Amino acid sequence: MSVKKLTPRGKDRRRQLMDFAAHRFAENGYHPTSVAEIVSGLGVGKGVFYWYFSSKEELMLELLREAQHDLRRRQQQAIGDEPDPVERIALGMRASMAWFAENRHLYNLFEFARTEERFAGAMRRGQDVAVGDLVRHVKEGIVEGRMRDADPLMLTHAILGVTSQLAREFIHERGESGDSVADHAISFCLRGLLA
């Protein structure tokens, strides 16, 4: 049997660096977290960082890409081949909530990344993919007469807004579980406020 190496190398090291940096960035902020802090937190020399990543910025970009990719996979897996567009939207929202519950720290990372020009591009690309996925379900729902005939892009962003705000407030901020929040989010999106 293989034993855990005391000094990981290769991909393990990379993971270690990315995980640790992600947590520090999320808790402390990207700029206030220095490369020196990251490596000393892991008990290694600075050269290790620059062996695996060409810059702090590159590491950040990789974190963002990976997280977005992971979130999307989670959504698609949850949706599977569900035929009902309304149900697909609900499943996607539930999957997003669950993912945010399991990766609480990444919420801050996403939010920060959107505010800085050099990371905003990556975030926009990721969001465009999410919007693209979701808008298809919405359009289909409208065509099938299941949903109101409003601007699909607006509806899509409204759904994303509900999901991300409830994820922030109740999961990220208050530490509640994903499932109960998802139920509320879904019923709001489907039926709105009015009685």
Place this chain on the structure above:
Amino acid sequence: MSVKKLTPRGKDRRRQLMDFAAHRFAENGYHPTSVAEIVSGLGVGKGVFYWYFSSKEELMLELLREAQHDLRRRQQQAIGDEPDPVERIALGMRASMAWFAENRHLYNLFEFARTEERFAGAMRRGQDVAVGDLVRHVKEGIVEGRMRDADPLMLTHAILGVTSQLAREFIHERGESGDSVADHAISFCLRGLLA
């Protein structure tokens, strides 16, 4: 008649610093924008900055407080003494959209501030006020039987989520006008997705 001073003093100087800094922070990021850049952009010496503000952080906090205060005043002014809780919510959303349209740059500032511990407190306080205002209308709407009997806090955050996401995407990002976006946001919040 009084003429514009060539070298503003007192409150004018303060305003000048705050406005310029807010724009630089929003476009470039808080950390990447140095105090040196701010003062040289205004063509003044560094001492001016530290005459009016005790630190870069304090200036930032003041910007956040002022912006939140201004946004809230705008909402309250729009709502006036409207008796219908549903209409009050719609008026508040419309006012928020209009405010974001007129202060596009502040969106990034808010978003960044939430991600850094030392500013998160101020943001939370501001949001708590907004939630407090809004949740009252929601509760009243439920009591009056105008709205679905769901958790008022969830409904409130869902409304905020729709508002802020649509503001970000269509006003901040795409530069559309506030009014048309507000209509979509309101109708989504009231009636949801379903036909």
Place this chain on the structure above:
DNA sequence: CGTCTCCTTGACCGGCCGGTCAAGGGTTCT
């Protein structure tokens, strides 16, 4: 054993950053 490759070390560098302060200018009082 030598050698090759892969990884690690940490002192070091140039540069920038937030913040200080002694000195002086401009206005407005008396």
Place this chain on the structure above:
DNA sequence: AGAACCCTTGACCGGCCGGTCAAGGAGACG
């Protein structure tokens, strides 16, 4: 005039930051 007050200047400081690099393991292979 001259004193008092308010504002402005910009050189300067200590410290930290992202990034470099010569040197040196540690294991694999022959």
